[in-house]
């Protein structure tokens with residue numbers, strides 16, 4: 001990322017901060033105290049930091065996937081649905097298909113199953129685009145509803161815990177849980193995976209011939225066709241990749257954090273992931289700080305309410321400001 | 337009286353000093369030519385006059401007043417209009433909508449007012465097309481007349497035309513030059529950029545020559561010699577025009593039978609190794625569909641196309657839309673075709689780029705064709721001629737067996753034109769078959785062993801005895817069809 005490209009995201013964040021301070025003043029709070037509490041709640045102690053990092057993981061995966069999709073001119077709005085699809089299938093593998101397997105086998109299988117399910121969910125949108133010319137914007141949005149409802153149905157039906165007490169799955173066997181990272185911070189290994197994958201996506205996008213095709217299609221489908229690229233083929237590829245990453249986020253969530261599947265599993269990671277990608281100017285490495293920011297906002301909100309007496313939902317307004325300004329300032333010119 | 341005085345303009349883009357003290361004076365009722373090599377700064381200079389580029393230093397006076405232009409609107413207010421090197425019309429919108437765009441309150445016009453506003457302009461400037469036609473459906477010459485009419489309809493008295501003739505055929509050029517003389521009689525001033533020296537001597541009063549962002553000379557045109565002009569521009573002697581290659585013609589490399597897709601009807605052609613086969617004709621007779629078929633992006637109604645001897649390379653006729661991905665760097669554009677179908681360019685290993693190799697081959701192309709740019713500059717920022725050179729460089733990279741070149745020297749300066757023609761000739765001498773689709777008769781005559789004329793979707797072969805300007809010109813206007 002060139003230095004000049006950093007200007008817009010930083011400006012977006014500063015503008016959002018200024019407007020948030022104004023809002024806090026209107027709410028009768030001291031903005032410095034409130035934002036201080038927010039930062040403390042996100043990074044102030046070990047627990048806070050762990051919480052932030054764990055929330056960052058799905059945002060990283062989804063944000064990287066959205067970045068690569070948008071770079072190819074494919075408007076995948078279906079991260080949320082792909083996450084749910086991934087979580088669902090991962091849960092099925094962990095609690096129904098292979099609950100007795102060894103951890104060395106089961107953890108990778110659970111993650112792969114999640115990624116595959118997310119890719120499939122993105123693949124449906126790709127199929128509709130190729131076969132029927134349905135815009136992926138529409139299909140991915142609609143597929144979100146189907147996946148969310150599908151999870152609701154599953155936890156009331158086939159995947160419900162055997163005791164039948166609550167609408168949720170059985171807990172994952174220990175062998176299906178992501179291990180904790182070594183060191184003093186208690187965070188699951190999925191966090192590390194989620195920090196590595198954006199780098200891999202960066203290499204794919206900016207260092208590989210495949211990535212060159214993707215970017216060319218996003219910048220000029222016409223010239224790409226003349227050069228011998230099939231834009232639709234790239235659309236399919238990129239929907240599989242970004243769907244797969246979102247599905248992986250779903251698997252990481254159930255296997256690393258909750259240990260079971262239930263409704264409302266995601267606090268909108270699929271949508272926040274879009275904001276992350278936009279703030280990062282669709283740069284897979286820019287996703288790292290952007291995801292950290294959004295994760296910190298979410299995990300610090302509780303502390304802000306407790307310490308500064310500002311309602312936690314205020315953070316959602318702050319998030320909205322950041323999103324608003326990232327779109328306003330930070331959206332890269334598609335052909336620039 | 338001086339209408340325009342540009343003095344000591346400087347403009348830097350990153351590492352490129354595009355203007356380095358350039359200046360220009362245009363008198364009232366004068367047609368002034370601006371000449372210079374590709375990348376000399378002509379476009380940048382006129383964009384400064386139009387308020388799109390803000391110079392780092394220097395002054396702009398219009399009618400004696402020192403002005404600060406904040407945008408095209410300021411320029412238009414002062415009577416300065418620019419027809420860009422690459423058209424600025426919106427192809428998806430209608431003629432009427434395009435005419436209203438940028439006009440104060442133009443977007444608020446209702447459909448009826450929009451139509452009558454447009455009809456008035458079309459009538460006044462004698463443009464024979466309907467206001468509700470989509471601009472995308474207009475021919476190049478029509479688009480250009482529309483752009484000129486749009487400028488004049490806003491009361492422009494200082495009209496700047498950036499390479500307006502690059503996309504026109506001789507008859508269209510003649511009528512454009514006539515229009516310029518007419519404007520001069522009406523007291524307008526015109527600034528005219530062109531790489532074609534004969535056009536400059538045909539209508540211009542004075543010429544200013546730019547090199548490396550600096551003025552080299554300003555001369556009265558009457559009495560000047562073509563050769564002198566060319567030498568002022570490139571700073572050395574001009575190469576003599578070339579001859580078609582003399583090579584042994586080999587087997588067929590590309591064969592088309594009965595190509596039919598509107599407006600093409602039953603086009604048969606055979607391209608052989610070692611020959612230059614030129615398809616001459618006026619734009620709009622099926623050139624674009626033919627290019628699309630050969631590029632493999634258009635479905636045929638009937639007929640077949642067989643590439644007997646791959647690989648095939650294409651120099652597209654529209655560098656900005658189909659030739660290049662403007663947002664990518666020069667280096668990545670060069671390898672795009674090879675990276676396209678999963679194939680790996682030599683600059684990539686295991687699917688991953690070797691940055692040093694990529695840089696090296698980009699530098700080699702820059703060197704070979706004298707492109708004014710750095711290897712990773714986004715192609716969007718390059719001058720028109722330098723973009724064109726990249727299209728050529730890419731096609732030559734793979735030593736194609738079949739090479740299709742659509743107006744390959746469009747927008748190139750005299751020296752670069754000669755050089756690209758040499759390169760193309762060398763391809764045929766190496767044993768490639770070159771299919772040249774060109775609206776430029778000089779180019780056709782300088783390169784082709786065999787010529788056919790494309791007229792209303794049909795191909796008419798021209799016997800070798802008829803390889804003359806006059807005869808081909810006749811055929812282009814339908815002489816064989818009648």
Ligand SMILES: Nc1ncnc2c1ncn2[C@@H]1O[C@H](COP(=O)(O)OP(=O)(O)OP(=O)(O)O)[C@@H](O)[C@H]1O
Nearest residue numbers: 349354374375376377378379380717718719720721
């Ligand atoms: N927006 C830009 N950003 C960076 N470089 C630019 C930009 N515009 C022009 N340049 C550079 O400035 C130089 C002069 O460009 P300009 O377009 O004025 O040339 P020109 O004389 O019009 O050439 P041509 O005959 O090829 O159209 C070129 O080297 C070009 O790469």
Ligand SMILES: [Mg+2]
Nearest residue numbers: 379421719720
């Ligand atoms: Mg130019």
